[in-house]
Amino acid sequence: MTKSPVALIRSAEEAERLDDEEFDGEFLESQPFDLLDAPVIGRLLQWRHSRTLLQIPLLAVSVVMIFEGLLGPTLSPKNMATVLTWVHFRGALVLAILCAGNLFCMACPFMLARNMMRRWIHPRFTWPRSLRNKWIPVALFVLVLFCYELFGLWASPWLTAWVIVGYFAAVLIIDGLFTHATFCKYVCPIGQFNFIAATAAPLEVAVREPEVCDSCGTKDCIRGRRDASSPLVVLQRGCELALFQPAKIGNMDCTFCLDCVHACPHDNVGILSRLPAGELMSDPHRSGIGRFSRRNDIAALVVVFCFGALMNAFGMVSPVYTVESWLKHTLHFDSQATVLGILFTAIIVIEPALLLGLAAWITRAWAGVRNGWLAIAVRYAYALSPLGFGMWLAHYGFHFFTGLYTIVPVTQNAFAEIGWPILGDPRWTLVGLPKTVVEPIEFGFLLLGLAGSLLVAWRLAEDDSEQHPVRAFAPWGVLCLVLFVCCAWLMNQPMDMRATMMAG
Numbered sequence: 001m002t003k004s005p006v007a008l009i010r011s012a013e014e015a016e017r018l019d020d021e022e023f024d025g026e027f028l029e030s031q032p033f034d035l036l037d038a039p040v041i042g043r044l045l046q047w048r049h050s051r052t053l054l055q056i057p058l059l060a061v062s063v064v065m066i067f068e069g070l071l072g073p074t075l076s077p078k079n080m081a082t083v084l085t086w087v088h089f090r091g092a093l094v095l096a097i098l099c100a101g102n103l104f105c106m107a108c109p110f111m112l113a114r115n116m117m118r119r120w121i122h123p124r125f126t127w128p129r130s131l132r133n134k135w136i137p138v139a140l141f142v143l144v145l146f147c148y149e150l151f152g153l154w155a156s157p158w159l160t161a162w163v164i165v166g167y168f169a170a171v172l173i174i175d176g177l178f179t180h181a182t183f184c185k186y187v188c189p190i191g192q193f194n195f196i197a198a199t200a201a202p203l204e205v206a207v208r209e210p211e212v213c214d215s216c217g218t219k220d221c222i223r224g225r226r227d228a229s230s231p232l233v234v235l236q237r238g239c240e241l242a243l244f245q246p247a248k249i250g251n252m253d254c255t256f257c258l259d260c261v262h263a264c265p266h267d268n269v270g271i272l273s274r275l276p277a278g279e280l281m282s283d284p285h286r287s288g289i290g291r292f293s294r295r296n297d298i299a300a301l302v303v304v305f306c307f308g309a310l311m312n313a314f315g316m317v318s319p320v321y322t323v324e325s326w327l328k329h330t331l332h333f334d335s336q337a338t339v340l341g342i343l344f345t346a347i348i349v350i351e352p353a354l355l356l357g358l359a360a361w362i363t364r365a366w367a368g369v370r371n372g373w374l375a376i377a378v379r380y381a382y383a384l385s386p387l388g389f390g391m392w393l394a395h396y397g398f399h400f401f402t403g404l405y406t407i408v409p410v411t412q413n414a415f416a417e418i419g420w421p422i423l424g425d426p427r428w429t430l431v432g433l434p435k436t437v438v439e440p441i442e443f444g445f446l447l448l449g450l451a452g453s454l455l456v457a458w459r460l461a462e463d464d465s466e467q468h469p470v471r472a473f474a475p476w477g478v479l480c481l482v483l484f485v486c487c488a489w490l491m492n493q494p495m496d497m498r499a500t501m502m503a504g
C-alpha cells in the first residue's frame with residue numbers, strides 16, 4: 001500500500017524523532033555525568049592531596065571527640081562524643097551515600113593515621129588467604145550492634161570515646177602488620193556497611209573509556225607508579241583493595257580513595273553517574289570480588305545489613321522492653337546479655353534463614369530454577385540490600401534530623417568548659433526538626449528502598465527463568481513487602497531520642 005505525501009512526511013518526522021531519541025539515549029548512555037569534570041569540586045578532587053584535605057578535619061574532630069568523651073560532661077546529650085557519633089555522624093554518612101557515594105571512607109580519619117604510621121613502619125606480612133573474605137566483618141558487624149545495645153553506647157561518652165580509641169588502635173595494629181588495605185577490605189565493619197549501602201549510590205569510580213584501557217601498557221591504576229631511577233620509591237599508590245579498573249564493577253570494596261584516579265597515566269578514571277543499585281541486577285565477574293552469587297560471605301553481610309537494621313531499630317522502640325521482660329520472666333534469665341543474645345539470634349540468624357530459605361525453596365519448586373536452594377538464597381539475598389539501606393536511612397535519618405541542631409549547644413558548652421565561652425551560653429532548647437516533618441522523609445526512604453529491592457529481585461528473576469519470571473520473583477517480592485511492613489511498623493513506634501536532650 002502506497003502512503004500519502006502527508007503520511008510520508010509524518011513517517012519521516014517520526015523517524016527523525018526516533019533517531020534523535022536514539023541518539024540522545026546513546027549519548028546519555030555513553031556520556032554519564034562525571035563528578036571530576038564538575039567545576040571547582042572536580043578540580044579539587046583531582047588534586048592529589050584532596051583526600052588528605054578531607055581527612056584532616058575529621059581526624060581533628062575525632063581527637064576532640066576522644067578528649068571530650070573522656071573528660072567532658074558525663075550526660076550524653078551534652079557531650080560532643082556521643083552527640084556527634086550517634087546523632088550526626090551516622091546520619092551524615094548514610095545521606096552522603098544516598099546523594100553521592102562512599103564519602104566517609106573517602107574522608108576516613110583512621111586511614112590518615114595509618115598513612116602517617118606507614119611513613120615509618122612498613123608492614124611485612126600478607127593477610128592469610130583463609131581470611132580473605134567477609135566472615136570477620138560479618139561477625140564484627142553483629143558484635144558492634146550487640147555491644148551498642150548491651151552497653152548503651154549512645155548514653156556513655158566515656159565508652160564512646162574508647163570505641164573511637166579502639167578503632168584507631170585496631171587500624172594501626174592490623175595495617176602496621178599487614179600489607180595493602182587489609183583493614184578496609186577484610187576487617188572494618190564500618191567500611192563493609194558503607195560498601196553494601198553504596199551499592200545503591202548514584203556515583204561510582206569507573207573507567208571513562210574502556211578502549212583506552214585495552215591499549216594501556218602500564219595498568220598503573222592497580223600497580224601504582226614508582227620512581228624509574230629508584231623502583232622502591234612509590235610515587236603514587238595503585239588500588240590497595242585489588243580492584244582493577246577495567247574489570248571493576250560497582251561500589252563493593254571501593255573506598256573512593258581516588259588512588260586509581262591519580263595513578264592512571266591516561267586520565268581515564270572518573271567518578272561516574274550510574275543507575276543506583278544497578279550493579280545488583282546482574283552477576284558478572286567483578287575485579288577483586290568475583291561473582292556475587294558465589295560469595296556466600298558477602299551475601300551473609302547483606303543479610304546482616306538488612307536484618308541488623310531491623311534489630312537496631314527494634315532495640316529502641318517500646319515493644320522491645322515488653323519482649324525482653326517476657327523473655328526474662330518466662331525463661332528466668334536475669335542476664336541482659338543472654339536476653340539480647342536470644343533476640344539477636346532470632347532476628348539476625350533464625351528469621352532470615354527461615355524467610356530466605358522458604359523464598360528460595362518456592363522459587364526453585366514453582367519457577368523451575370535449577371540451582372540448589374542455598375545458591376538461590378545467596379543470589380537473591382543481594383536484592384534485600386536497597387531495602388536494608390532504606391531502613392538504615394529512615395532510622396539514622398530520624399536521629400539526624402530530629403537532633404540536627406544539637407551540635408550548636410554542645411559546641412558552645414565545650415568551649416565554655418575549657419574556659420573560653422566565645423560562642424555564648426549553650427542554647428539547650430535547640431534540638432532539631434519536628435517529627436511531623438521527619439516522619440514523611442523516613443517513609444520516603446523506606447519506599448525508595450522497597451522500590452530498589454523489588455526492581456533488583458525482578459531483574460534477577462527475569463534472568464533466572466525466562467518462562468516464569470513472575471513465579472521466580474513472587475516469593476522475593478512478598479518477602480520484600482513483609483520486611484517493608486515490619487520496617488514501617490517499627491518506624492511508626494515511639495522511638496527513644498537517644499543522645500539528645502529529649503532522650504527517654
Ligand code: SF4
Nearest residue numbers: 213216220221245264
Ligand atoms: S584505568 Fe588507566 S591505568 Fe588502568 S588500565 Fe585503564 S588506562 Fe591503564
Ligand code: SF4
Nearest residue numbers: 239254255257258260
Ligand atoms: S583505588 Fe580502588 S578503592 Fe580507591 S577509588 Fe580506585 S577502585 Fe576505589
